[in-house]
Amino acid sequence: MTEVRITPWDEDDLALLRRLNAPEIRHHTGGPETDEQVLARHERYVRFAGTGQGVMFTVVLPDGAKAGSVGYWERVWRDEPVYEMGWAILPEHQGRGLATAAVRAVVAEAAARRRHRWAHAYPSVDNPASNAVCRKAGFTLLGETEFEYPPGHLMRSNDWRIDLSA
Template sequence: MNAIQVKIETWSEADLDLLRQLNAPEMTEHLGGPETEEQILARHERYLKIEGRGTGRMFRIVALPELEPVGSIGYWDSHWQDEPAFEMGWGVLPAYQGRGIAGQAVAEAIASARAEGKHRFINAFPSVDNPASNAICRKSGFSLIGECDFEYPPGSTMKCHHWQLDLDKQ
């Protein structure tokens, strides 16, 4: 498959259908499974409001030149071991995986988080069973801190790799 050029754009009201597509079983297998429609609507509202609250940013990933939505990426305020930081997460629709999209989107989101100058670190917690997301962290310059238990979704614990990137370093 050929690489696709992408850019990230601020999450908008029109992205609810994309969020529903990202909620498919094959997309959520490492995240505890699909959410209910009520949970999806609540997530969409959080995504719409996050930037205005100053607590992070959510983006749709669009393929160029058509501007077709192919995924989502974002970062938000978090704490890890009592230290404030951003946490980052992403998803690329199955038809577009393996084409360098997530890596490009992660680089753009890191640049956005770095420009905010709010936190020194950004963390990612992909499941130990998700080789693709772990590879993206490694290729994007994150350092593997180690394995950890991470609560996601709420009430459920999963075994993750803790990856961290120092936003103060280029």
Template sequence: MTDSLTLAPWSEQGLDLLHRQNTPELTEHLGGVESTEQVERRHERYLALTGGQMFLLLHEGEVAGSVGYWTHDWQGRDVYETGYAVLPAFQGRGLAVQALLLCARRAGREGTLPWLHAFPSVHHGASNAVCRKAGFELVGEVAFEYPPGHHIRSNNWRLALAD
């Protein structure tokens, strides 16, 4: 892991990042590009998040993406769900894997739930590779709704959290 990679708590800087991430390329597997109002509401939800935390991914001091975890009711049980995105200029360097591992450590230290799950589309090869490289276990394929009203086939990856 590189010393130049850090996670910073979500802040007002995150709004600019969300706008930069709101491209067809980065939202292809997430229901598509959002309106300005939807991006602003997402930012406000991230600032107010309880039961987890969103982070800015900083690479050599520059905002390179986002990662976070939050409580999710999965099949009648609370688990942590995670999500991550790296801007195209920073992709291909292993930053998503490193960020996901740092986020998992935070969830394990600060949270109370035993599992961290990721639900990338079965068609999103890069995101599934991130989960595999970060040591997540592939539980199987599932029906998943994200964003609300948008149904996809996802892989259910999970990682046991420990301090």
């Protein structure tokens, strides 16, 4: 199994977030954000852990290199409070199982909170890599749905769900 560590997002992760804002990484999520949007996202990620609504993490390799981001946050889905999960891995680290390992670690973190039974992920139907991560991490495919991301933009997504109480 691939080894990764997840550490709560902090002030030192802005450079990583800028690298994760590349067109090839953001292709399935509406494209790159402006620098102003990236700065605002970074500030949200830094403050997020203290809110109790979820946590963003940095994906760290055994050698200490930062390979990506992964996290969970609260949302209401079909009139039920759930966690939503998302992740991104830098291109040079893709295809090695890092996202799957990081998502499994975040599932364990979210389950330990005992706040919501379900976590969902909504990768684009056109994103085979993220859909494979969901399958390998133990999520169940519930089917296709229209999902709003980024705000104001509807995309065809798969609705994957995992039981955090299992």
